Amino acid sequence: MNNTKEDILITALHLFAADGYEAVSVSRIAGELAMTKGALYKHYRNKRHIFDSITERMEQRDAEQAVEYRMPEDTRENALAEYDRASPVQFIEYSKAQFRYWTCDDFAASFRRMLTVEQYRNGEMQQLYQQYLASGPEGYVADLFESLGIDNPEEKAAQFYGVMFLFYSIYDGAEDKDEILQRFDRTIDEFAGLFTEASGKFGY
Numbered sequence: 001m002n003n004t005k006e007d008i009l010i011t012a013l014h015l016f017a018a019d020g021y022e023a024v025s026v027s028r029i030a031g032e033l034a035m036t037k038g039a040l041y042k043h044y045r046n047k048r049h050i051f052d053s054i055t056e057r058m059e060q061r062d063a064e065q066a067v068e069y070r071m072p073e074d075t076r077e078n079a080l081a082e083y084d085r086a087s088p089v090q091f092i093e094y095s096k097a098q099f100r101y102w103t104c105d106d107f108a109a110s111f112r113r114m115l116t117v118e119q120y121r122n123g124e125m126q127q128l129y130q131q132y133l134a135s136g137p138e139g140y141v142a143d144l145f146e147s148l149g150i151d152n153p154e155e156k157a158a159q160f161y162g163v164m165f166l167f168y169s170i171y172d173g174a175e176d177k178d179e180i181l182q183r184f185d186r187t188i189d190e191f192a193g194l195f196t197e198a199s200g201k202f203g204y
Contacts, residue, residue: 004035004039004043005043005044007033008029008033008040008043008044008050009050009053009054009057010106010107011029011032011033012024012029012047012050012051012054013054013107013110013111013114014110015028015029015032016051016054016110016114016117016118017110017111017113017114017117018113018117019117020114020117020118020121021047021051021114021118021122021125022118022121022122024047025047026040026041026046026047029047029050054111055128057107058107058108058111058132061107061108062132065094065097065098065101066094068097069090069093069094069097070085070086070090071086071090071091071094072086072140072143072144075139075140075143076143076144076146076147083143083144083147084147086144086147086148088148088192091144091148092188092189092192095160095164095188096184096185096188098137098164099164099167099168099181099184099188100181102133102168103168103171103172103177103181104181111132112132112133112168115128115129115132115133116129116133133165133168134165137161137164138157138158138161139157141157141160141161142154142156142157142158144157145157145160159191160191163187163188163191164184164188167180167183167184167187171184
């Protein structure tokens, strides 16, 4: 990949994460890289083109994460066989990996911060926030729980993902981030045990 094009993408994402998409101009992105706007336009047509490229990268990486952990990439309605093949062990390991992905991976963590900053000012960002960080993953977990035979899958999914969602904020404000990662793992393992006790269907 062209290094200059990648540098522009990453620099723009970091600026969007810090100040929000709307507040960052092409001039500022170019200035951060000590280049002219004309030079930047050789790689991206405008700021929207940069943003679309960031979103495309996120979609690709999100799908790769699911494939790596052998988890469904689509909705249950569109990928029923994949949901039926998913196991509780895979789900727990995938959940831990997803938490680290959204907190420790620079690209994903910056994307999350950008959506968090911008969700109250931009309807499109609000939709992406829901898709990647709120109703989207909560619905995904509910579909998985239904496939795994968990009783009251929507309520259990809200409990499970609610904890994961809370830990994003805890992690962001923590001084000892490694301790939060370990605490998250312990909490998720406890949830697996609670589901086993409650339904007898989530055991290892």
